[in-house]
Amino acid sequence: MCEAKNKDLIMMCRCEDITLDEVRDYINQGITDLEQLKRLLRIGMGPCQGRTCTPLVVNELAKATGRPVKEIPLTVFRQPTTPVKLGVLAGGIDYE
Amino acid sequence: MNKTADYVIIGGGVIGCSIAYNLAKKGAKNILLIEKKYLTSGATGRCGAGVRMQFGTETNCLLAKNSIEIFEHLGEELDYQDSIEFKQGGYLLLAYTEKMVEQFHKNLGVQHKLGIPSRWVTPEEAKEIVPHLNTQGLLGATFCGKDGHCNPFKTTDAYAKAAQRLGVEILTYTEVTRLLAREGKITGVETSRGVIETPTVILCAGSYSRDLAATIGIELPLTPERHQILVTEPVEMMQGPMVMSFYHGLYCQQVPHGSFVMGLGDPNEPQEYNQNGSWQFLHEMAAKATFILPPLAKLRVVRQWAGLYDLTPDRQQILGSMPDFEGVHLAAGFSGHGFMIAPMTGKLMAEHILGEETSLPISMFDFTRFARGELFVEPSVV
Ligand SMILES: Cc1cc2nc3c(=O)[nH]c(=O)nc-3n(C[C@H](O)[C@H](O)[C@H](O)COP(=O)(O)OP(=O)(O)OC[C@H]3O[C@@H](n4cnc5c(N)ncnc54)[C@H](O)[C@@H]3O)c2cc1C
Numbered sequence: 519m520c521e522a523k524n525k526d527l528i529m530m531c532r533c534e535d536i537t538l539d540e541v542r543d544y545i546n547q548g549i550t551d552l553e554q555l556k557r558l559l560r561i562g563m564g565p566c567q568g569r570t571c572t573p574l575v576v577n578e579l580a581k582a583t584g585r586p587v588k589e590i591p592l593t594v595f596r597q598p599t600t601p602v603k604l605g606v607l608a609g610g611i612d613y614e
Numbered sequence: 615m616n617k618t619a620d621y622v623i624i625g626g627g628v629i630g631c632s633i634a635y636n637l638a639k640k641g642a643k644n645i646l647l648i649e650k651k652y653l654t655s656g657a658t659g660r661c662g663a664g665v666r667m668q669f670g671t672e673t674n675c676l677l678a679k680n681s682i683e684i685f686e687h688l689g690e691e692l693d694y695q696d697s698i699e700f701k702q703g704g705y706l707l708l709a710y711t712e713k714m715v716e717q718f719h720k721n722l723g724v725q726h727k728l729g730i731p732s733r734w735v736t737p738e739e740a741k742e743i744v745p746h747l748n749t750q751g752l753l754g755a756t757f758c759g760k761d762g763h764c765n766p767f768k769t770t771d772a773y774a775k776a777a778q779r780l781g782v783e784i785l786t787y788t789e790v791t792r793l794l795a796r797e798g799k800i801t802g803v804e805t806s807r808g809v810i811e812t813p814t815v816i817l818c819a820g821s822y823s824r825d826l827a828a829t830i831g832i833e834l835p836l837t838p839e840r841h842q843i844l845v846t847e848p849v850e851m852m853q854g855p856m857v858m859s860f861y862h863g864l865y866c867q868q869v870p871h872g873s874f875v876m877g878l879g880d881p882n883e884p885q886e887y888n889q890n891g892s893w894q895f896l897h898e899m900a901a902k903a904t905f906i907l908p909p910l911a912k913l914r915v916v917r918q919w920a921g922l923y924d925l926t927p928d929r930q931q932i933l934g935s936m937p938d939f940e941g942v943h944l945a946a947g948f949s950g951h952g953f954m955i956a957p958m959t960g961k962l963m964a965e966h967i968l969g970e971e972t973s974l975p976i977s978m979f980d981f982t983r984f985a986r987g988e989l990f991v992e993p994s995v996v
Contacts, residue, residue, distance in 0.1 A: 551786075553652045557659060557767040558696075560871070565847055565916045596917040597891055601847060605911030607900035 530578075531571035533564020541575060545582045552579060556593050565601045568593065618811040619783075620644035621967070622803055624790050624826060625819035626651075627658035628766060628953055629945050631773035632960025633816055633967075635692070638780035640964050645782045646812075647774075648805060650789035654770045656820050658953060660889075660921025662843060662865055662877050664856045665954035666705040666761035667730045670721045670993040674930070675728050676974055677955040684957035685764055693779075694772040698764055699870050703854035705761035706735075706743055707994070708906070709753045710861040717993055718756050725758075732758035744853060746909045761856065763869050766953050773960070790819075792829040793942070800830075800941035816943045816967065821887070821924040823946040832936055835984050836947050837885040837925045841877060842895040844918040846910075848872030853907070862902045863996050866910075874913060876903055879950075879996040885925070891918045923950045928989035931955075933963060933979040943967050944981060950995055 528538040536559055544555055552575065555561055561575055562568030572592065580587045621642060623630045626649025634647045649655070667679045684691070685700050709715045718734070725732045735757050737749040743757060774784060785807070792804040793815060802811040817823045821838035828834075848871055856867035866876035878899050896918060904911040926932060926947035936942040945963050952959070958974070965972045983989065 551652050553655070557654060558771060563917070565914065567917065596919050597893075598896070598915060598918070601914035601916050602896075603912060603914050604846070604900040604904055607896050607915065608904045608911065609897070609901065610904070610911060 530574050531561045531564065533566050534560045536561050541578055545578060550579055550583050552590060552593055562593060567595055619646035621814045621816065622810060622812040623647040623816045623818065625649065626653040626786065627656045627820065628770045628956040629818040629959060631770050631777060632956045633818060633945060633963045634782045635773045635777040636960040636964035637967065638777050638782050640968055642968065643781065646810065647782060647784045648788050648790055649786045652786050653774055654767050657921045658766050658770055660919055661766055661953050662875055663763050663766050663869065664865060664867055665764050668705055668707060668725060668732050668756060668758050668761060671990060672724055673978055674992055675725055675730060677958050679728060679730055680958040681955045682760055688957060692772040692776040696768055698768045698772055700764045701870050702760055702762040704757055704759040705856045705858060706740060707756045708859040709755055710751055714860065715753050721994060722756060730758060731760055732756050743855060744857060746907055748906055748908055763867055790826060793826055795830045795939060798939055800939060814941045818945045820946060821922055823944065830939065835927050838887050838922040839883050839885050839925050840888045840920050841879060841923055842891055842920045843877035844899060844915050846874040846913040847916050849913060857907065859906060860996060864902050865996055866903055866907060874910065889920045889922060891920050925949050927984060928991045929995055930990060930992055931979055932981050933976045934966065934981060937982055
């Protein structure tokens with residue numbers, strides 16, 4: 519597999535361009551709380567709200583801490599669940 | 615868990631972390647910071663991340679000016695390996711009524727005496743600063759190019775890491791349930807993980823400081839008030855300054871990451887511990903933002919959230935010590951502007967706690983001002 523050579527090219531978060539290496543680097547610094555990783559790396563803060571990256575990060579956290587995946591608390595999903603234009607929210611029809 | 619500490623700081627927001635660092639830097643030892651969730655889980659991680667010197671009272675101007683001067687070199691001072699994302703794109707404060715024009719000129723007078731480089735700008739000049747600004751109904755504005763933005767997560771992380779390197783211990787996911795006192799003296803704190811004995815407690819738990827103070831019979835005039843906020847997808851840089859309108863209760867800034875962060879104050883908001891976002895906010899925010907800054911209509915909102923202001927009757931923070939108790943210090947009640955003054959507040963609180971002369975006077979922020987009726991209202995807040 520490409521993992522050995524191109525580790526830094528494995529994308530964890532497509533919205534914010536965050537690689538597996540960056541995530542592991544933070545975890546190795548001792549940041550093993552998903553809430554903290556989200557806020558310091560912006561992982562899960564992009565338009566998809568972590569739909570892609572959160573399960574991947576949780577797996578990494580489980581591996582690093584030896585805790586089962588289901589015991590790792592998830593972060594809060596915030597509204598809106600899909601991005602909406604301000605113009606639409608303001609009641610304009612031109613932006614739909 | 616049973617242990618002792620010389621100083622227990624309650625609250626892992628930017629204020630607690632700044633105090634922890636400043637105390638340790640001054641040589642204080644055996645400092646423990648206790649946070650009920652994770653660092654920045656309170657107002658700090660939910661704030662608009664704006665920093666400005668343009669205030670209406672001399673004391674806030676001084677706190678903010680000194681803090682921005684610290685922000686300018688904070689990454690180096692704290693030896694932070696990451697970036698605190700400090701940006702000085704200015705603040706443009708919009709005036710829509712004659713009364714605001716008058717107040718802003720008064721504020722400029724106060725600011726200029728203290729060397730703050732703010733100035734009055736006409737609607738045309740405002741449009742040069744923010745080309746997509748709708749100047750309809752605008753009478754003028756004030757602008758200060760030294761104001762701007764800083765990342766609250768990174769700033770708090772930077773303070774926390776520097777504090778830890780100096781020996782501060784940080785306990786997260788630990789809640790202080792009660793303060794313990796005997797004969798007018800603090801003896802410790804009771805936490806969800808056991809008792810910690812200490813002669814000195816520093817309360818910086820936002821509005822929850824009120825509930826904690828109540829456990830030793832002290833009534834703090836703090837009320838929680840929800841404030842809502844949202845962030846858009848990141849786009850090319852197009853807006854330098856924070857645009858703020860007290861008339862609309864609105865603020866809106868493009869942060870270095872490219873996204874726009876914007877929020878509203880709601881005068882009808884009930885005062886309670888509610889941190890849920892509402893649909894009405896999205897509509898009102900969108901309507902007001904796209905009126906003042908029309909091209910923002912194209913931007914997609916990716917997330918909305920809410921946080922709590924810790925309001926005092928005069929919208930000024932309480933800094934200092936409890937009069938009738940030995941060993942209780944307080945830094946709370948920031949009423950919506952605590953992030954930007956955190957660097958100087960941490961420094962002043964450390965000086966005060968260690969019994970040194972403070973680099974700026976803080977006695978006017980004392981808790982006893984409410985009993986004395988010496989309120990001094992900050993006019994320039996959303
Ligand atoms: C929507 C919004 C926008 C804002 N915009 C700005 C802005 O643009 N610029 C600005 O300067 N300020 C702004 N503010 C205000 C700013 O966020 C606060 O003044 C500042 O973050 C206060 O920091 P703090 O450390 O005092 O409080 P907090 O960050 O609230 O920290 C207090 C901490 O104490 C913890 N805690 C509470 N009770 C306990 C307990 N019993 N035991 C242990 N821990 C406990 C909490 O979990 C919390 O983490 C805004 C606030 C909001 C809500």
